[in-house]
Amino acid sequence: MTVTHKIVLDSFKQHPWVVGLSRYVELADADIDAIRSILEGQRQIRKRADIVVQGYEYRKLCFIEAGMAIRYKVLHNGKRQILGVLLPGDIIGFPASFYDRANFSVAALTDMSIQVCSFEAFMRACCQRPLLTMALLWLAVQETATYAEHIIDTGRRTPFERVAHFLLELHSRLKAGGNATSGTFELPISQEAIGDVLGLSAPHVNRVLRRLRMDGLVTIDGHTVTLNDLKVLQTMTQFESLTLAPSPVLKRCSCVNRR
Amino acid sequence: MTVTHKIVLDSFKQHPWVVGLSRYVELADADIDAIRSILEGQRQIRKRADIVVQGYEYRKLCFIEAGMAIRYKVLHNGKRQILGVLLPGDIIGFPASFYDRANFSVAALTDMSIQVCSFEAFMRACCQRPLLTMALLWLAVQETATYAEHIIDTGRRTPFERVAHFLLELHSRLKAGGNATSGTFELPISQEAIGDVLGLSAPHVNRVLRRLRMDGLVTIDGHTVTLNDLKVLQTMTQFESLTLAPSPVLKRCSCVNRR
DNA sequence: CGAAATTTTGATCACGTTCAACTTCAGTGG
DNA sequence: CCACTGAAGTTGAACGTGATCAAAATTTCG
Numbered sequence A, B: 001m002t003v004t005h006k007i008v009l010d011s012f013k014q015h016p017w018v019v020g021l022s023r024y025v026e027l028a029d030a031d032i033d034a035i036r037s038i039l040e041g042q043r044q045i046r047k048r049a050d051i052v053v054q055g056y057e058y059r060k061l062c063f064i065e066a067g068m069a070i071r072y073k074v075l076h077n078g079k080r081q082i083l084g085v086l087l088p089g090d091i092i093g094f095p096a097s098f099y100d101r102a103n104f105s106v107a108a109l110t111d112m113s114i115q116v117c118s119f120e121a122f123m124r125a126c127c128q129r130p131l132l133t134m135a136l137l138w139l140a141v142q143e144t145a146t147y148a149e150h151i152i153d154t155g156r157r158t159p160f161e162r163v164a165h166f167l168l169e170l171h172s173r174l175k176a177g178g179n180a181t182s183g184t185f186e187l188p189i190s191q192e193a194i195g196d197v198l199g200l201s202a203p204h205v206n207r208v209l210r211r212l213r214m215d216g217l218v219t220i221d222g223h224t225v226t227l228n229d230l231k232v233l234q235t236m237t238q239f240e241s242l243t244l245a246p247s248p249v250l251k252r253c254s255c256v257n258r259r
Numbered sequence C: 001c002g003a004a005a006t007t008t009t010g011a012t013c014a015c016g017t018t019c020a021a022c023t024t025c026a027g028t029g030g
Numbered sequence D: 001c002c003a004c005t006g007a008a009g010t011t012g013a014a015c016g017t018g019a020t021c022a023a024a025a026t027t028t029c030g
Helices: A003-013 A018-022 A027-037 A120-129 A130-156 A158-176 A192-196 A202-214 A230-237 A248-252 B003-013 B016-021 B027-038 B119-128 B130-156 B159-176 B191-198 B204-215 B230-237 B248-252
Strands: A041-045 A050-052 A058-068 A069-074 A080-086 A105-108 A114-119 A184-186 A218-221 A224-227 B042-043 B050-052 B058-066 B069-074 B079-087 B105-108 B113-119 B185-186 B218-221 B224-227
Touching: A003 A202, A003 B218, A018 A058, A027 A114, A041 B105, A041 B130, A058 A120, A069 B058, A069 B159, A080 A130, A080 A192, A114 B003, A130 A158, A130 A192, A130 B079, A158 A184, A158 A192, A158 A202, A158 A224, A158 A230, A192 A202, A202 A218, A230 B191, A248 B159, B003 B016, B003 B027, B016 B058, B016 B130, B027 B113, B027 B119, B027 B130, B050 B079, B058 B069, B058 B119, B069 B191, B069 B204, B069 B248, B079 B130, B119 B130, B119 B185, B130 B159, B130 B191, B159 B185, B159 B191, B159 B204, B159 B224, B191 B204, B204 B218
Parallel strands: none
Antiparallel strands: A041 A114, A050 A105, A058 A114, A069 A080, A069 A105, A184 A224, A218 A224, B042 B113, B050 B105, B058 B113, B069 B079, B069 B105, B185 B224, B218 B224
8 A cells, every 4th residue: 555545545534424434333444445446536516406316317325525415305296305414424325326216306405525436336345345235234224213213203293392303313413423512513404494304384393493492492593503401302302312322243243343 | 955954945045035135136045044044943923912122122133924013112202103014024123133222112913923033143144145234235225215205104295195105005015025916915903003103193094094995095894905096096195116126236236146 | 785595473274183982893701 | 602801993073283375574695
């Protein structure tokens, strides 16, 4: 490995995706380098730009470095359901790339910076470095758990609980990626969009947010949100952080950790 | 490989889990045998029995051979959200085994017959046969897509659409596993439970079902459901089968298909 | 500064929940 | 075989939540 190569690799190790993953799978340098080598380079995406469009083929994986996006679907009655907010460290193109045509759309919420690689190249890399498959599996497991909580939000939680739980989840994920200090984070998303995440109307989101503010539970200044009492919010919504507590079995599994 | 061994292996190849998976990942005999060899044997589960309990450690994977179960969570206001119905070919213990403690509970809806193996043994098998990791990844991808549709159900579809979409999904999954003929299938689940899947009250599920019956769209006789006009139901609910159309890239990917 | 997007507020109303009663059905034991 | 029991299905009436629609206030951005 040349000196320049080593520098490039070390810099990629700082990538939010690699950092986030390292909590669950102990990737070797060779694994990380395998991904780095298939990256097609950094891209800038403009706020509001479409990245994936439902119904069309999409064969890429984008590793988010900075900025936020939403994954959503538009129904034929015009309503929109946002499935999730994508943050630094998350992947765009999952699960779209696994299917013939993308089942959902993705659009940028803010200006973004991403690293792109082709899905095919990634799959080839997975064959050579099986730990990468395991890494992707971990992402999928997290996604599943997050979606499950989202189902509970829209299915059985009150609007008040929904909004609170939503804020807690974002805060938790942002903090895990170093994009939030204790309790405070940037939320560049309109109230209408929050409604589309949680199955509520925009006016009602507005009323719920006001109540959260008046109860002193959250403070909102522009797009900056502060959660004033995490404890209370967490017990109120039965929030459990999904970014923590991997099964100890995985930690012990030597083939996963060392290779 | 001895003759008896071959017979045992061939019989395991008929297992709904192996059959279902083969649509996406071309497992070699060695892969299938790797799983078969770590199975601890068949178990019978009684209707209504708890299999996984939220908050407790769970370190097993159960491959469903026959019967149905539900994955759910009970909130502290007493409400229950059912996250999904588990059918023959599905796995119990996912994603619970990946976490320190199970985030959700699983209970048998009917008498069941399952094959059990320890999570640790499965992970070890994944290290030796990386295609198994890919297989599990595929399951996770499907799960994600199914959950996403579920979010759309509870978030933005009308109760009428929800129930119709729910019936279509179950029918589609059962049919893929050979447990339903065209349009007709067994649904051993109470209306209250359907409500807990879709975020509705039991009385309202009842009314919606009646309307579906009166419109001639479905016929219900005991626990046997017949969907009379799949086309209409599908366009009405924007239903897309998730068990189909894997990305062509995966089909081409030689390392995935042959090993 | 002007235009567009977003937030905020209020009034009205429909939908679906809630609660309660009653019916039907399946399973069990006498 | 029937009586008994508990679960599940069915129905109705009343209520409340949150959607809808519309308009005004405010912010953002070109």
